[in-house]
Amino acid sequence: DGGITQSPKYLFRKEGQNVTLSCEQNLNHDAMYWYRQDPGQGLRLIYYSQIVNDFQKGDIAEGYSVSREKKESFPLTVTSAQKNPTAFYLCASSISTGRWTGELFFGEGSRLTVL
Amino acid sequence: AQKITQTQPGMFVQEKEAVTLDCTYDTSDQSYGLFWYKQPSSGEMIFLIYQGSYDEQNATEGRYSLNFQKARKSANLVISASQLGDSAMYFCAMREGSGGSNYKLTFGKGTLLTVNP
Numbered sequence: 001d002g003g004i005t006q007s008p009k010y011l012f013r014k015e016g017q018n019v020t021l022s023c024e025q026n027l028n029h030d031a032m033y034w035y036r037q038d039p040g041q042g043l044r045l046i047y048y049s050q051i052v053n054d055f056q057k058g059d060i061a062e063g064y065s066v067s068r069e070k071k072e073s074f075p076l077t078v079t080s081a082q083k084n085p086t087a088f089y090l091c092a093s094s095i096s097t098g099r100w101t102g103e104l105f106f107g108e109g110s111r112l113t114v115l
Numbered sequence: 116a117q118k119i120t121q122t123q124p125g126m127f128v129q130e131k132e133a134v135t136l137d138c139t140y141d142t143s144d145q146s147y148g149l150f151w152y153k154q155p156s157s158g159e160m161i162f163l164i165y166q167g168s169y170d171e172q173n174a175t176e177g178r179y180s181l182n183f184q185k186a187r188k189s190a191n192l193v194i195s196a197s198q199l200g201d202s203a204m205y206f207c208a209m210r211e212g213s214g215g216s217n218y219k220l221t222f223g224k225g226t227l228l229t230v231n232p
Contacts, residue, residue: 033219040124042206042224058219088158101167102148102210104220106160 002027006091006107013078013085013114021076021110023091030095032074033104036060037088046089049074078112086114118142119207119223126228128197135182136192136226138207144168148210149190150220151181155203163205166190194228202230 004025013019025032031050035043045058049068063082068074074093078085088111092104120139128134140149151163166174166181174181182191194201204227208220 035222040224042119043208043222045219045221048219090158090160092160101165102220103150103162103165104160105162109158111158 004091004093004105004107006089006110009108009110011110011112013112015114016080018080019078019085019112021078021089021091021112023074023076023107024072025074025091025093025105025107026072027093027095027105028071029093029105030071031093032068033092033094034058034064034066034074034076035090035092037090037109043090046076085112087112117223118211118221119209121207121223121226123226124224126226128194128228128230130199130230130232131196133193133195134197134228136194136205136207136228138190138192138223140188140190140207140209142188142209142211144211146212149181149183150208150210151179151190151192152206152208152222153201153203154206154225160206164192197230199230199232202228204228 007022033048034046037043044060046064047066049055065077090109091107094104118141147168149166153161164174164176164179164181166183173183178195180193204225206225207223
């Protein structure tokens with residue numbers, strides 16, 4: 001079945017450590033996204049990528065980095081520079097051609113806790 | 116200014132009754148799209164319904180309908196015949212522009228719906 005796979009589902013990290021969240025999709029979608037969700041804040045866009053080897057900062061990119069070396073993969077690294085990394089992270093993808101509405105397809109999320 | 120405003124942090128409804136979740140938006144674009152997503156406690160985001168700015172009729176999907184009032188810039192979600200499984204967080208979102216580089220969705224802060232038996 002086609003979908004988006006995020007791993008790990010739960011992750012604990014000590015302060016000062018970098019951590020990478022994986023996101024893989026087999027929907028053949030061009031665009032991929034990372035959102036962060038905090039209680040009472042809704043979803044906020046971290047980074048997005050429309051094509052391979054290209055990505056743009058979202059509203060809260062500071063302290064995060066991404067890469068898009070393959071169409072299927074869009075990993076997110078939470079660096080030690082991110083001051084409040086504890087959050088729920090959602091990866092999403094969308095088509096970008098044809099009858100496109102902008103609908104996002106989401107993974108199940110990764111919950112990061114900094115100890 | 117917030118682009119998507121959901122003024123109801125929490126809502127309660129009796130099973131089998133209808134409920135309206137409010138959403139107002141702010142954009143200067145003529146072409147845009149509005150979405151509603153459901154997020155159960157498991158965390159997954161489930162797409163419910165979409166309304167394009169040029170769509171003349173309100174969108175409907177089963178028990179979900181979108182009450183689109185363009186002049187008032189509102190896109191309220193109506194859930195008819197509520198079920199216990201409808202208890203979840205609901206997010207309104209907007210895509211500005213009509214494609215090309217406009218791939219982003221902006222989300223509201225959500226409304227937590229609780230369906231009582």
